Amino acid sequence: MKSALVVGGLVVVATVAVAGVTAVTQVVSQDQAADQARAMSMDCNATLGPITAGPAGSGAADAARLNDDQRGNVALIISIGKDRQLPPLAWQVAIQAGMTESGLRNLDHGDRDSEGMFQMRPSMGWGTPDQVRDPHYAINKFYDVLGRLPNWEQQRPGESAQDVERSAFPDRYHKWEAMAAHLIGNVGLVPDPTGCGQGTGLLVPAPTQAAGHAIEWALGQQGKPYVWGAGTNQQSSFDCSSLMLQAYRDAGVTLPRVSRQQFRAGAMLPVTEAQPGDLLFWAYDTSNPDTIHHVAMYLGDGKIVEAQQTGVPVHIRPVRWGEAELMDQAVRPGV
Template identity: 45%
Template sequence: MGRILSAIAAAVTLLVAAAAVITVVFTSSATGSSCDGGRAVKHLPGSELTDEQLGIVQVILGVVEQRQLPERASIIAVETALVESALRNLDHGDRDSLGVFQQRPSQGWGTPEQVMDPVYATGKFLDALIALDGWESMPPGWAAQAVQRSAFPGRYAEREPEATQIVTGVRGQVGDLPDPCVPPHDVDAPAAVQRALAQLGMPYCWGGGTTDGPTRGDGSSPPPCGPNSPGFDCSGLMLYAFAPSVTLPRTSRAQYAAPGGTHVALTDVVPGDMLFWGTDTRDPGSIHHVALVVTPGQLVEAPEDGKTVQQRAYRLDSPGLMPSAVRMSR
């Protein structure tokens, strides 16, 4: 499959939080794209949550939503993140603590790379939360402490009102997450499939493909890619296929967490869902390939150097196939 993409580190800035009342102000999306009404930055008196901090909130609420957990889980997770990192994805902490929830690889939370992935970190936090007997009836601060086992147990309850206001404010103003600038209707998935299938036989070109069609990419791919033979890499084909409906991120790894994407079980895929492969199916950071479902059991893809865009069968037990597909909406 395509070459493994290098990780992209996202910088986040310090949250200044000291207010009792939160007003939501619309300016721009967490991904940097604009939209009508410009929804996205929450305002605290005297300060603002940045796009990056909003992104952390969106990830938390999005993962909770995908798991169909009650809003209480969002409040517990957000108040924990406020305490542990001020809604930042920290690359340092006490001893080996890392990430949004300051999880420690030495304590079994995952590898350093995994706990630095906010999607993975949120999932691990929720795994520990829902494993608690009676967590839904616990005071949120108690539940957070039971997960984190902090030496300062009172800190979480202190942030509960703020977390509740953030969750309520964001949810009430921007609706479904993870992307507040995504209108609530589906993309034209059949059209995306047809656009991808129309490229059958086009060369695989590393870095190739835009919303407008095939390109040569970075020029490093061997024939059939060449100066006069443009083509696509795996994520470039997705970028082109969905272009009339939604603009996807450029890389397969980013497309797995694309704004407007919903994760669905592999057994529930429909035409137009995206399938992903990684070197470690537990780690979205290891994703290196993406393909588009034509029908369940059939896909279209730009596979690797030296090959062309193809349609082929796939199996649910395919090595490296990530445990969920992504269905786009916009």
């Protein structure tokens, strides 16, 4: 059967021979909107995520669990950010840091002498104990340090939070990305905090032409065996992440080696809005990206291509939103 897949500004034509379970994908055209979205990607935060309530992964559910005190601290973070004329991305960095460090609570205790919403340590020069427990002082101090970081506006908000906090667990700030983005729109009343266009779908740049190339390459590996830890300098066998790495490498996009790292290697979006070329992930605990154990490439039309497990060659299979262990977020490499 033949199906035409619209990938943002790309029209991808996929021909699938059902009997042979093979597919050939060709990128036919790319419109000006996709070019414009990529051109502006350095001026907006492509990974901010959706800012409206809606599909799983939007952050609305996590935001709804905050109590009045926590939401009051979110409002203060946003209010001070506005007063300082800082962009919404700065508010998001502070919200993610505060949620990770203290659950957005003004604590009078913590690890060693850490205190306050951001668990600042007086012994490390963050201020006196009374100061770091003062939310107004702590938020302004956080923004002071953030503003001195080089290129903080060009990286993912969780990475900037880590650069301020210098935690021994750097990946944990990403967990609250979708929730913080939702709060910026819901509490901050900012309809377009990224400057990338209004509406959930436009906040993530359209798939690049590399996505079509990566799909074509991955589909060309069907039937090859699964081998855990397969080398990435050969194409005779694959595991899940080596297939993704090599498919995108052939398209000119560099991905890390393992699936947990690949989850951090692109723009995030709700999995229900995945488009062809986006990566889908499975985890033992879908609230903890550190437990990710599998990655596959979405083809559109409810199908993925994957190197699944020992004894099962590279193949296409159907995927269902909400199936067991499927993460709520998809990742778009190369944007």
